[in-house]
Amino acid sequence: MTNHFGDVVGHSKVIFIIGANSAAANPIGMKHFLQAKDRNNAQLIVVDPVFTKTAAKADHFLRIRTGTDVALVYGLMHVIFKNGWEDKEFIKTRVYGMDEIKAEAMKWTPELTADVTGIPAEQIVQIATILAKTKPATVVWALGITQHSTGTSNTRILPILQLVLGNMGKNGGGCNIIRGHDNVQGSTDMCCLADSLSGYYGLAEGSWKYFAKSWGVDYEWLKGRFAAPEWMQAKGFSLAKWWQGVLQEETTYSSSPVRALWVQGNGITSMSQQVKIQEALDKLDLVVLVDPFVNEAAVLTNRKDDMYLLPAATQFETEGSVTATNRTSQWRSKVVDPLYESKTDHDIMFLFAERFGFYDEYTRAMKMAVKDRELQPVKEEFVWPDDACREIARTIKTIGLGGWTPERLRKHQENWHMFDPLTLEGKGPMKGEYYGLPWPSWDENHPGSPVLYDVNTPVTAGGMGFRNRFGLEHDGVSQLADPSVSVKDSKIAGGYPEITKDNIEQVLGITLTAAEKEKMGANWKVDLSGIINEKCLAAGVAPYGNARARVKVWQFPDPIPKHREPIHSSRPDLVERFPSYDDQKNNFRVDVKFVSEQKAQEWVKDFPTMLVSMRVVNLSGAGMLERTSKYLSHLTPEMFANIHPDLALQYGLRDGDMMWLHAPQGTKIRVKAQYSLTVTPDRIALPYNFAGVMQGVDLSDNYPEGTKPYTIGESSNTITNYGFDIITQIPEYNAGLCRIEKA
Amino acid sequence: MIEKMRDKMTPRIGRRSFLKMAAVGAGVGAAASLPLGRSLRAATAAEVKEPFPGSKRVKTICSICSAGCGMIAEVQNGVWVRQDVAQDHPISEGSHCCKGIDQIDLIKSKQRLKFPMKKENGQWKRIGWDQAVDEISGKMLALRKENGPDMAMFLGSAKFNLQQAYYFRKFAAMWGTNNIDHVARI
């Protein structure tokens, strides 16, 4: 989220929601959208394959065919460019590569867009007009956008739309992406990811060296922990396809097959390819599942030995901070001590670190601090979570977590009432700070940045330009912002590069002492001394630079986003015109099929119905948590599929009848047909929050005694079609095909 | 005709009893979003009885979704007795969805995993922490010896707090693998 919910209420005139059902997934977010409607007369535009509860509150509802988001946005941009409604000044001064976008957009006439997306041409023109004429508009999305084989393109095209409209860095504008779990933003920022180190540092040698230093360990020791140095810098297996590391059916590239699985609080029963996951679980040598509830992976597998369940405490039995979707950090206090024999997650990690022989190295950094501009040991014992919090604050520069000290976060919690819900600004003693110090909060005095990329606010008050991340120029064009774009109160006029040891004196026009130079890190990202940060803020300069937003990513298979039909498309005629990518070699250590799977056969002939996954309000994630609540489980007592009566009757299905749904990969699930007019007869919608039944087989006996939730059901992900994003490898949950059969 | 009959349906005043009418509405700022009637008065201290004497109100954050709603947990003698709304929270202003307001039930759920367990010959068996840690670490290290550190896959959680998430990444790094992931792929 570049902005925040209160900002939408306060300023947005249009809320363009695409691929998000806030009313079910995030009702408190929905509250803010409805408040914006009531207070600003904001128009709510909802794009979704299904008429959701969010759509029910919309002023305009666009029923899109799954997997055609890029086409739709190009269609909107076509109208905008054709009429010259784009924000020319913004594009000229702060964006790089827009010409190619414009050229692509000009191909997407409303008629072509209508044919591809299924949205009437007049409606496309109408919505484009609203977006162009009503400002500011905010764009909201969630997993409906990301979970596609073109997920990366989808997530790029929407910010590009906002750049075209000049809505970035403005109150009431921006891209407000609604994240899923309570700390998914934080866990992502901390990069529990196979392709990054905490703070999105990447896996290059420089990053590892920085982290070795930050952790107070010898880089060579750390390197020695890995199978070989090359594997240290290679992406690991991803959550989406780790099972190929076990099964090795597609070619894998790793120093070892995956033999042990360690799951700590991850509902892998909500992942796609459940059958493959089941096979992999059966084949592994060791399965360790750490969770407050039984991880239903333990139920999915039929393995007989070498599987352990360790009881983790919930987040109410421990203390720490969580990052909300708007980058705000909130302190979460402990309510009660860990119940039963459960232990907190970090205690479990400490316990095993000790057995694995790296406890000292693991916890060393918590006993260190930056003193005299250098990281050094300062005490014998650490205090959890305060010292971990301080460690993160001093280490993670990329997204500016320097201000997140436990003291400040606790103070914000104590003073909830002193912050304004619309602006997040503090009042009284909290004056000058934004609630939860939304990152970047560059240092201990920085108030946090409620709205990203806002050049009309001084850096010290949360303003900044776009980040200079991809060099100073490309194809001979400067990547820095136009001289006319100066961040307010900045000592430097116009754009400037990211600050490094080498350029700091020149860019800021200062002279450093020899001592400062000696202690300073190579650049702002790896400067543990904090000198770069300090000097930059003194000059009103964001350490990461003031650059152009690039709409062209020259390293990607699609430098500018392109519409590509889903792997399993309902329109074979369009597959010819907009085929998927070439098959991919070695992404996250495994090959991925694209066009070969897409063209393996004309899927729609055998699988004529589109498959859409959806959320129900009472369940989240894999649903194990909520299904153990008697009240929540009572709201959806069993797994179902929303199906239009016309479609159901083609198969002789009455309301409440059971049906089989078959997927192209040969898997099937047995679910109840629930008549609903929220779907059209060409698609059905399934909630994905059930588990405990697999392809018609009830797995109740696999639950340890007394742990079975009140409701179990088929996981819709058993029939989620094959398909993964080319960059991030997120599975294609939200576009696929199936065949209906009466059970 | 029925409408006329209905008009006649006047309440029988005589049958009303007035009990406990004094302790009506009150709650100063706590009722920000609500209309506090002119004619409502604050309940006196004598009327406002504490249902859980000596309990403390812990401010915390809902653990369901990323909106980050505030929560008030009432704790009495180390037991979470009641969940209340956090009216002054800057993001949620007291609101919750059904999952958020039911957090107390989820945490106190009967189906919680209460002790370490292992599956042996197809049967679940209760074991102690010591045994669990011994056996798991023994097996992990043995496999590591055979295949190197990339034989492990670590799947972390979006329900960790920030500090735990950071330490989980560090855990995998010090184990010596990049086979670590969690639910956010984009």
Add this chain to the structure above:
Amino acid sequence: MTRRAIIVVAASMMLASAACAADSQIWGGMIITNIPEYGKDQSRNLGPLFTYLQGNFFRSIFLGILLGIPAVFLCHYLVFGPKVFSHDGERIYVFTLFNRIIHLLAAVSFVILVPTGFMIVFGAYLGGGALVTYARHLHGIATIVFAVSVVPMFVFWFVEMLPAMDDIKWFFMLGGYLSRKKQEVPAGKFNGGQKVWFWLATIGGLVMIVTGGAMYLQDFGLGIAGGLGMSQIDLLRLAAIVHNLLAFAVVAFFFTHVYMSLFAIKGSINSIITGYKEEDEVKHLHSSYYRKLKQVRKA
């Protein structure tokens, strides 16, 4: 037989309650159809109607019946006195043992049903709570006893209870009860008054069972309401109205029946205990029947 019936009824009740535990007919999705309809002109208006009737009249009418009818009979007794018949004549066998047992069952059930019914109606004056709740449950249990008796009763007296010309005459002279004179009253085995009571108690009784059962079970999901084209709650409202209205008549006739058998005709109660009626009584009060008996005997 009784026990078996109880088991059958209990089992069906359990089934019904299990069926509705899954999806309530009242509080489930059906609640919506009910709410917007309430009080609208085009709807059946059963909700407001029930509220109006129950809120204003039912209790008063019951009070009127409870006090009024006995008062009328007291006056009648004082003015006209009981009818006395000779015990010297022959005794005529009119009720078989089976008749009497069944009637006894019905009698027992009525002796429970009517007072407990009144206890529910006037529950407020009894303070509600456990006492009236038990009365309600007893009302329900007695219903089972009544249900067991009503069918055979209906079957074995059905033919003799069919209307006849005598009945019209009987009604014109009100059975001769408004006179101290001993006269022959036109009536078959059963007189016009008895016949009305019979039909009310059997057909009316069955309706009472059904409506009462519906109210007792409340949230049953047997598709009955849907079959009748109404919502469950409207069905219940209708049941409550019908049950109360019918109860007026049933209670009134029950009082009459009791008065006649215990007070108005001296010793007439014996016939349903022993099976025999005094010849004198039959001759006067069931003259047509008496003549028929004589003819049969002659033949």
Add this chain to the structure above:
Amino acid sequence: MSNGQARMKFYCDTTRCIECFACSVACSEAHELPVGISRRKVVTMHEGIPGKEYSISIACMHCTDAPCEQVCPVDCFYIREDGIVLHDKNKCIGCGYCLYACPFGAPQFPRDGAFGTKGAMDKCTMCAGGPEETNSARERHLYGHNRIAEGKVPICAAVCATNALLVGDAEEVSTIYRKRVSSRGKGA
């Protein structure tokens, strides 16, 4: 209202209600109701029909001329001076008359035992408990929490995800709603 006394009312703004069930679950959880008893319900009308679909949260509306109070054979209802309609479970015989009279399907009946008979009626108390001693364990057991006595707002309205559900003095509730509608302007 004639005497200037506030009359506590619920109002559900259907343009705001998103069927999130927060009110219903909050109510069940706070008052520890058995599953199957929902003092508060959320229903959606015309689901899936653009422009017509709306959701609404329903419970006891605490009617001024409460029909339930008029039909109760044991007079277990009483109406507080602030308009909250409450009842005495110790008096209630579970006859169901209040349910027949209620336009909102508010009265609920727990199933006692195998015969499916009804126990004492249960309904929304606007979090004001019952006739037992305020905040006593017995009151909590029979009627749930008495938040009103604690100076708090009923949990359903307090928790409402979108502030669709309003509670308070009838006039003030309508003022809030009017303000919302007028600021919404002519759009939509």
